[in-house]
Amino acid sequence: MKLGADLSAFEGRIGHRFAAPELIVEAVTHASMSSPTRSDNQRLEFLGDRVLGLVMAQALLEADPGAAEGTLAPRFNALVRKETCAEVARDIALGDVLRLGRSEMLSGGRRKQALLGDAVEAVIAAVYLDAGFEAAKALILRLWGERIARVDADARDAKTALQEWAQARGLTPPQYVETARSGPDHQPVFTIAARLSTGAEATATAGSKREAQQAAAQALLQELEGSA
Missing domain, CATH: 1.10.1520.10 (Ribonuclease III domain)
Incomplete structure (x- = not known):
């Protein structure tokens, strides 16, 4: 062949x-x-x-x-x-x-x-x-x-890291809310907001819900670390 x-x-x-x-x-x-x-x-x-x-x-x-x-x-x-x-x-x-x-x-x-x-x-x-x-x-x-x-010595995906951050502070687990969807049905683009019960929030956009959730969690973690 x-x-x-x-x-x-x-x-x-x-x-x-x-x-x-x-x-x-x-x-x-x-x-x-x-x-x-x-x-x-x-x-x-x-x-x-x-x-x-x-x-x-x-x-x-x-x-x-x-x-x-x-x-x-x-x-x-x-x-x-x-x-x-x-x-x-x-x-x-x-x-x-x-x-x-x-x-x-x-x-x-x-x-x-x-x-x-x-x-x-x-x-x-x-x-x-x-x-x-x-x-x-x-x-x-x-x-x-x-x-x-x-590879990070404490490598975790962003959603897991954000959930652990919340739990360590006695907060409820983060919520992931689809705030927008665009593009054709065969190639959608999702915007997801990662939200904490404190009101802290960050959004991200990606071609799949999973990717958008991970990116939103990462963005929120960065904001939280920057304000610490």
């Missing part, structure tokens, strides 16, 4: 040439393009998630031999969560080579965080099946790069 120019260039970007090129084709094929004769990347995503987790757990243990589990866990979560996987996918322009059905194309699938995160995990699995664990490990460490070294 001979790869097209786009996937050949993608191999160069990730630093791996496939002995079994059908694996990378499967890894970049979204479920919206699957058929009885064309496999999608869902099974590879399942496997890649586990390979990524093992590599990151080992990397964190080696990077900080004295760290307790309570310190390692939030670092691990920060490195393997969907937002980070999507960042990595954008770094290697994975969205450019995805095989998407018409509906996903029209809804901006090449930019969707969840879709990109799943796809990068599928690529990891494709490398693992093509060349083994050490090749997959090398790929992950190469693509995640400095993210591993600079």
Whole structure:
């Protein structure tokens, strides 16, 4: 099987040439393009998630031999969560080579965080099946790069951090309220307000409710820290 120019260039970007090129084709094929004769990347995503987790757990243990589990866990979560996987996918322009059905194309699938995160995990699995664990490990460490070294010692997603901030002060959990929605139905844009019972509030806008909530929580945390 001979790869097209786009996937050949993608191999160069990730630093791996496939002995079994059908694996990378499967890894970049979204479920919206699957058929009885064309496999999608869902099974590879399942496997890649586990390979990524093992590599990151080992990397964190080696990077900080004295760290307790309570310190390692939030670092691990920060490195393997969907937002980070999507960042990595954008770094290697994975969205450019995805095989998407018409509906996903029209809804901006090449930019969707969840879709990109799943796809990068599928690529990891494709490398693992093509060349083994050490090749997959090398790929992950190469693509995640400095993210591993600079991951916050207290890495938590913004919503979790904001909730803990509120609980520590005897406040009720933050509320997330959709204050506006714009754009076409196939590519909506959400504005979310993160609110505390004290009246403190911050808003953010993103292409998914989850992203907007996280961004609003981060903005509110920054305001609270700045006023402390």
